[in-house]
Amino acid sequence: MSQPAVEVTDLVMRYGDTVAVDGLSLTVEPGTVTAILGPNGAGKTTTIETCEGFRAPQAGSVRALGLDPIVDAKRLRPRVGVMLQSGGAWSGSRAHEMLRHMASLHAYPLDVDLLIERLGMQSFGRTPYRRLSGGQQQRLSLAMAIVGRPDLLFLDEPTAGLDPQARRATWDLIGELKGHGVTTVLTTHFMDEAETLSDHVHIVDGGRLIASGTVAELAVVGAEDSIRFTARAGLDVVALMAALPVDTKVVEVAAGSYVVNGAVDPALVAAVTAWLAGQGVLTDTMHVRRQTLEDRFLDLTGRTLR
Amino acid sequence: MSLDLSPRPGAAPIATMVRHQAQMELRLLSRNGEQMLLTLVIPLVLIVLGGRSEQIVDLGPGRPMDIITPGILALAVLSTSFTSLAIATGFERRYGVIKRLGASPLPRWGLMVGKIAAIVVVEVVQLAILIGVGLALGWQPHGGAVAWIEAFCLIVLGTAAFGAMGLLIAGTLRAEATLAVANLVYVLLLVGGGLIVPLDRYPDQARHVLELLPSGALGEGLRETFAGAGADPFSFVVLIIWAVCCGLGVSRLFKWE
Numbered sequence: 394m395s396q397p398a399v400e401v402t403d404l405v406m407r408y409g410d411t412v413a414v415d416g417l418s419l420t421v422e423p424g425t426v427t428a429i430l431g432p433n434g435a436g437k438t439t440t441i442e443t444c445e446g447f448r449a450p451q452a453g454s455v456r457a458l459g460l461d462p463i464v465d466a467k468r469l470r471p472r473v474g475v476m477l478q479s480g481g482a483w484s485g486s487r488a489h490e491m492l493r494h495m496a497s498l499h500a501y502p503l504d505v506d507l508l509i510e511r512l513g514m515q516s517f518g519r520t521p522y523r524r525l526s527g528g529q530q531q532r533l534s535l536a537m538a539i540v541g542r543p544d545l546l547f548l549d550e551p552t553a554g555l556d557p558q559a560r561r562a563t564w565d566l567i568g569e570l571k572g573h574g575v576t577t578v579l580t581t582h583f584m585d586e587a588e589t590l591s592d593h594v595h596i597v598d599g600g601r602l603i604a605s606g607t608v609a610e611l612a613v614v615g616a617e618d619s620i621r622f623t624a625r626a627g628l629d630v631v632a633l634m635a636a637l638p639v640d641t642k643v644v645e646v647a648a649g650s651y652v653v654n655g656a657v658d659p660a661l662v663a664a665v666t667a668w669l670a671g672q673g674v675l676t677d678t679m680h681v682r683r684q685t686l687e688d689r690f691l692d693l694t695g696r697t698l699r
Numbered sequence: 700m701s702l703d704l705s706p707r708p709g710a711a712p713i714a715t716m717v718r719h720q721a722q723m724e725l726r727l728l729s730r731n732g733e734q735m736l737l738t739l740v741i742p743l744v745l746i747v748l749g750g751r752s753e754q755i756v757d758l759g760p761g762r763p764m765d766i767i768t769p770g771i772l773a774l775a776v777l778s779t780s781f782t783s784l785a786i787a788t789g790f791e792r793r794y795g796v797i798k799r800l801g802a803s804p805l806p807r808w809g810l811m812v813g814k815i816a817a818i819v820v821v822e823v824v825q826l827a828i829l830i831g832v833g834l835a836l837g838w839q840p841h842g843g844a845v846a847w848i849e850a851f852c853l854i855v856l857g858t859a860a861f862g863a864m865g866l867l868i869a870g871t872l873r874a875e876a877t878l879a880v881a882n883l884v885y886v887l888l889l890v891g892g893g894l895i896v897p898l899d900r901y902p903d904q905a906r907h908v909l910e911l912l913p914s915g916a917l918g919e920g921l922r923e924t925f926a927g928a929g930a931d932p933f934s935f936v937v938l939i940i941w942a943v944c945c946g947l948g949v950s951r952l953f954k955w956e
Binding site: 445446447467470471472473475477479480481482483484485486490494495497498499500501503504507508511537539541542543544566569570572573574575 | 701702703704705706707708709710711712715716719720723726727730731790791793794795796798799801802803804805806955956
């Protein structure tokens with residue numbers, strides 16, 4: 394197996410009495426998009442910033458592209474693109490000026506004009522950073538992260554505050570970067586973002602890794618899938634259950650409202666509709682609901698607000 | 700042409716990075732109106748008023764312009780290398796600029812060199828204008844070439860001492876506190892720091908304290924130099940000690956975010 398792009402081993406980070414990261418280990422395979430999900434205060438940003446070399450691990454170790462982010466900072470920094478959760482530009486600097494400045498620190502930067510066009514930044518080029526909208530600041534920050542043509546990208550909540558169009562554009566760009574072999578590590582609160590973009594998801598809570606896998610793997614574990622349909626009241630649910638695979642349960646939860654619980658797949662849907670057809674029953678509505686990443690996330694991290 | 704997103708990492712040559720960094724800092728400084736007020740307008744107003752200063756304060760024996768001009772040059776050094784630098788750096792920390800640049804190929808020492816270069820350029824322009832205006836208003840510097848060389852050394856040391864002080868404050872306090880402290884220190888040193896008013900106009904006890912301040916050392920050193928008497932080596936020593944102590948403080952205590 395190739396060397397991981399990022400390797401965090403037993404990382405511990407504290408701020409005073411607060412333990413932000415509590416023995417976290419995770420790896421990121423090269424050429425993938427990896428999402429780190431977690432509630433607020435889970436330790437996502439601290440973990441990412443340790444990989445970026447902003448702070449030294451208090452225990453454990455981190456490696457990015459096989460290098461120690463602090464000892465090998467000089468070799469590592471040009472190869473890593475960073476998008477901070479907020480800020481990162483002079484309040485008085487103009488958007489294009491800031492981007493060109495960042496490009497000037499690199500040997501082979503992206504074509505700045507094409508990048509500006511690609512991210513739709515033409516309209517606010519001369520606007521000082523402090524007067525940019527949140528979404529414009531995010532786009533500038535993303536542009537600053539990729540302009541140096543890095544091997545490895547760390548994006549801390551890259552689409553927070555973006556409108557749907559800008560979010561799609563960002564997703565497309567991250568996908569395209571992956572096509573060129575760039576490894577991306579991103580944190581996000583948006584489950585659809587993680588589902589759409591990432592090859593691999595790490596769910597972090599309380600400074601620990603609590604689940605890890607592909608989106609499909611994570612969503613399926615312990616799945617409680619269901620088919621809900623409405624039809625005339627009083628159908629013989631026992632007879633229906635007999636026509637379905639073992640372990641499938643059917644309940645009439647309210648008059649004319651039925652829920653089928655079990656491993657939902659195309660065959661099960663076909664079996665339900667076939668039985669209904671045999672009874673001469675026309676369903677009014679039918680919903681297939683599979684567990685989403687969000688369900689799984691909430692199961693794992695609880696529903697209390699932090 | 701389409702955007703080529705394939706990775707091709709690499710740092711620009713260090714000299715290029717530092718040059719771009721200095722140019723960027725310089726552009727931002729020149730765009731900031733308050734900085735211009737501090738670095739040019741206040742010293743200019745004072746130097747113009749200085750010619751008539753005998754009607755306002757008694758600066759002691761000698762021509763008012765000869766007493767006040769070296770003090771104004773010292774004030775210009777204070778405003779740029781201390782106040783401007785501290786405020787700008789404080790807000791850079793607040794807005795994550797220093798943090799973001801810390802993740803770029805620009806090394807931290809390169810960031811500092813860029814800052815220093817920008818300050819030096821501002822000071823050169825500022826001092827050239829003030830010296831020109833001073834001479835036009837009748838300032839007569841004595842001591843010939845030796846005096847100018849001594850003055851140059853004093854200004855370099857003063858810049859180092861005030862700059863290190865400014866970075867120490869900006870690197871340890873919050874941005875708002877830095878703003879307040881930097882302006883307060885500026886006003887206090889301007890009024891009572893031995894910067895513009897000669898030390899022999901102060902009471903004896905006060906004078907012994909003021910001699911030990913970088914403002915007193917720079918102001919008095921420049922006045923003595925341009926009086927043709929040659930600067931007291933003590934002024935150089937005081938400035939060196941401040942520069943070294945604050946410099947060590949910066950290297951130990953400066954918080955990058």
